Amino acid sequence: MPILGHLRLLSSLPHHYLQLLSIKHGPLMLLHFGSISTLIVSSADAAREIMRTHDINFSYRHPFKVQGKLLYNCKDVSFSPYGEFWRQLRSIFVLQLLSNKRVQSFHYIREEEASILIKKIREKHPGPVNLREMFPDFTNYVVCRSAFGRNYTKSENGKKFLILLRELSELMGAVGIVDFVPWLSWISRVNGLDKRVDRFVKQLDNFLEGMIQERLETRKDKQDVLEGNGENFLDILLDIYNDNSGDVSIDRDGIKALILDVFIGGIDTTSTVLEWVMTELLRHPTVMEKLQNEIRQILKDKHDIKDDDLEKMHYLKAVIKETLRYHPPIPLVMRRQGNKDLKIKGYDVRAGTLVIVNAWAIGRDPVSWDEPEKFQPERFLNSPIDFKGLDFELIPFGAGRRGCPGIAFSVATIEFVLANLLQKFNWELPNGAQGQDLDMTERFRGTLHRNIPLMAVATHV
Numbered sequence: 001m002p003i004l005g006h007l008r009l010l011s012s013l014p015h016h017y018l019q020l021l022s023i024k025h026g027p028l029m030l031l032h033f034g035s036i037s038t039l040i041v042s043s044a045d046a047a048r049e050i051m052r053t054h055d056i057n058f059s060y061r062h063p064f065k066v067q068g069k070l071l072y073n074c075k076d077v078s079f080s081p082y083g084e085f086w087r088q089l090r091s092i093f094v095l096q097l098l099s100n101k102r103v104q105s106f107h108y109i110r111e112e113e114a115s116i117l118i119k120k121i122r123e124k125h126p127g128p129v130n131l132r133e134m135f136p137d138f139t140n141y142v143v144c145r146s147a148f149g150r151n152y153t154k155s156e157n158g159k160k161f162l163i164l165l166r167e168l169s170e171l172m173g174a175v176g177i178v179d180f181v182p183w184l185s186w187i188s189r190v191n192g193l194d195k196r197v198d199r200f201v202k203q204l205d206n207f208l209e210g211m212i213q214e215r216l217e218t219r220k221d222k223q224d225v226l227e228g229n230g231e232n233f234l235d236i237l238l239d240i241y242n243d244n245s246g247d248v249s250i251d252r253d254g255i256k257a258l259i260l261d262v263f264i265g266g267i268d269t270t271s272t273v274l275e276w277v278m279t280e281l282l283r284h285p286t287v288m289e290k291l292q293n294e295i296r297q298i299l300k301d302k303h304d305i306k307d308d309d310l311e312k313m314h315y316l317k318a319v320i321k322e323t324l325r326y327h328p329p330i331p332l333v334m335r336r337q338g339n340k341d342l343k344i345k346g347y348d349v350r351a352g353t354l355v356i357v358n359a360w361a362i363g364r365d366p367v368s369w370d371e372p373e374k375f376q377p378e379r380f381l382n383s384p385i386d387f388k389g390l391d392f393e394l395i396p397f398g399a400g401r402r403g404c405p406g407i408a409f410s411v412a413t414i415e416f417v418l419a420n421l422l423q424k425f426n427w428e429l430p431n432g433a434q435g436q437d438l439d440m441t442e443r444f445r446g447t448l449h450r451n452i453p454l455m456a457v458a459t460h461v
């Protein structure tokens with residue numbers, strides 16, 4: 001279309017439209033979203049070219065307007081331009097906030113929050129449980145305690161934070177015309193979006209500033225650390241902020257932007273995976289039974305699940321991988337080319353081209369997968385394929401330099417809560433409904449959800 005180009009393809013469920021187009025036109029397509037030339041990548045082979053062979057050239061992000069504003073003018077890891085500043089922030093994330101050791105140290109948080117979730121589910125019996133409501137609450141509490149050392153979401157002030165987080169998630173999904181047709185930027189002034197974002201940024205900043213101030217006060221009291229409210233993301237960031245001697249430094253806005261990255265990256269993605277796993281298990285009772293047998297055989301009557309137990313649960317890991325293949329929470333991974341023209345698989349690709357890797361289509365590509373439309377966790381049982389960014393047929397966490405640094409954090413949370421829910425309960429759909437009755441339509445706004453919340457009945461065993 002004039003001015004808009006192929007922009008209408010980005011409405012509703014773009015990963016579906018782009019997959020259909022790629023079946024016709026191939027794994028590399030050049031589209032024009034407004035004035036932005038965009039390369040659509042739809043095969044593992046082409047993704048490898050972008051995210052491994054030429055990764056350094058495709059390690060930039062598109063400067064989306066609203067998201068940039070929300071994240072303190074891109075002072076965070078996700079949106080900061082590729083370069084030395086990003087490298088420093090990334091090292092904070094990988095080495096300090098989300099290292100394997102740190103993730104293990106948060107086991108007690110997962111344990112305590114999972115037992116609260118289990119109690120809530122028990123209380124609902126014999127009525128149905130709304131898993132769409134319960135999973136985001138659970139992931140929210142886990143992230144909140146990891147970030148701030150305590151669950152702010154339960155206090156009066158914290159309830160305000162929950163409302164702010166909901167609006168943040170909505171605004172983060174707001175990719176509009178102005179991101180692709182810059183001269184139409186007046187539209188967001190006229191339709192009130194600019195004002196709404198400015199107002200929201202102020203509210204959020206006040207809240208985060210309050211958190212920092214409060215933490216600075218309580219940190220003076222060493223007793224706080226002894227009571228188990230110590231070492232959390234905010235503490236680590238405050239230490240880096242106060243320590244001018246190291247190689248890495250951040251300012252006050254940097255602390256807030258990085259904390260927001262954790263909330264944006266960690267809540268919606270992890271809770272939607274949990275909802276999709278439970279959906280697929282309810283649709284495939286034999287998979288559910290096999291998984292419960294594995295979990296119950298390994299745990300026997302043991303109440304507390306440890307990381308060592310989870311290591312032995314190979315079928316659980318296969319179920320999670322299959323869910324991430326079939327329902328990647330971020331179906332479209334966006335990158336941008338740097339200032340170098342390149343040749344990709346014989347095609348000339350101009351500097352500055354936006355790249356959209358359709359991870360959803362790649363997970364369903366018959367070139368890479370046998371019977372891709374079937375949910376079959378067994379395909380991963382004797383397969384070395386993993387989602388850590390080395391196997392390009394399975395890239396729910398992206399790959400390369402800008403691949404997700406939160407894999408260990410989210411996988412530890414997902415495995416732990418699923419093992420608990422399937423050890424302690426039997427699950428079925430309400431009112432005698434069968435798995436094949438489940439509505440599988442999706443809703444997409446940055447993250448891919450079920451359109452209709454998942455309701456299920458849990459019976460304690």
Ligand code: HEM
Pocket residue numbers: 077078079090093098261262263265266267269270273328329330333334335395396397398399400401402403404405406407409410
């Ligand atoms: C199931 C859970 C998750 C999924 C599916 C997921 C997926 C992704 C994807 C697809 C990307 C873009 C990668 C690329 O461009 O190659 C990404 C980036 C990122 N994720 Fe995650 N993520 C998850 C959990 C988390 C968690 C728990 C955190 C933090 C606690 C996190 C923080 C980030 C950050 C900071 C980036 C930006 C990295 C950069 O640009 O250098 N994510 N994630």
